[in-house]
Amino acid sequence: MAVTIIYSTSQKYPLYQMGNPQLRIFRPPFFLTLVRPGKEQPPDVVQFRIPMVMTKFDVRNYVEKIYNVPVGAVRTRIQYGTNKKRNHLNQKVKRPDYKVAYVQLAQQQTFEFPDIFPKKDVKSAEGSVEEMQEKFMEDEEQRQKPDPRRGGVTEWFGL
């Protein structure tokens, strides 16, 4: 089974008629994106952006089998991407549509979206360009600060 994007399930998958064997997809070409929910969601809900051709059953099987996470309920919706924005040539630019899946975890598990970009205190290497630049910026900031002896009063007031 190739990686080609599946535009319609009816075309690339074999036709299903009653009595046919269960369709199995080896090497699924679908990629899920875990997103931070825009609106407040219950603690056991995980929000994904999924390809348009995936269904609730697909998402359930995918998460259960590949990530070994017990799934309770799955709800999906399609988010329409705006076609209103215009570029510098006044042409309409379409933002792509995408499908969102809300996956409720089973067995009373909870999930909280972590903070992936924590502030880390980065100390530059000794004698490097970054260290000199940082020192220069610190000195500049110090010079720009007003005279502390004036007690917060601006220079506009004479004396």
Place this chain on the structure above:
Amino acid sequence: MAATSAGRVLTLCRQFQNAFRISTTLSAQQSTVTLTKGRSYPHRLPSTLLSSSWSCNLDLAVQCRPLHTTISRRGLEEFFDIPENWGEATVKSGAPWTAKQLRTKSNEDLHKLWYVLLKEKNMLLTIEQESKRQGQQMPSPERLKKIDRSIRRLDTVVKERENALRLLQTGQERARPGDWRKDVFGRIYWYRFREHALPWYMNRRYKRKRFYTPAFVAPHLRLRLEKYLRAKTRKQKKESENQAVLKEKFPQMQAKSQ
């Protein structure tokens, strides 16, 4: 962590291929040697953990396949990078898989690698989306390209193998059956068959699609042919004129220059 770090190692870094001889049947002793030989980050390949699983096989038959690493049980954490890399500006990653390397792997290994790459790509897409959300730069975005290329090459290799197998077993060149057919404009193209639930004579939409050229299209075909012949003649004339000019300039010229 051993399994997931093994997964990550398997994903991108071909330098670590020597450490993971899953496909070849090695004795357990040899495998411990190769594991420690492989140059790796100390926290990525805890050889103690892996060697314990290898050492238990020492008592078993030497020719048996080494144990496969356990499946990761991290669950939804696999959508994110390891916590040490959160907040970093760059994350080190190795070169993508080449088709040549992938052709040496067995089918089971390729199947497993597909899922490893899939999970890695999911992780990268998650990080990318979150970085857009937070207004931060994604650390090392070139990893996405590498993963894409690896996945495409893996697919190519699998398709090659499927093609070869089908050719040997059935003699069919194509996986999807098709036929040469004429469309309404008189052009002949390769029509690929679709699966239908009804026979063609009961399929109304299929009957509306005409696989023949109606009679009134003949003038258009004539004009198209004339255009094609005119273009061909023009090209040939231009070529011969060019040759004549060159011959005048360089009388000793023999070979036809491009």
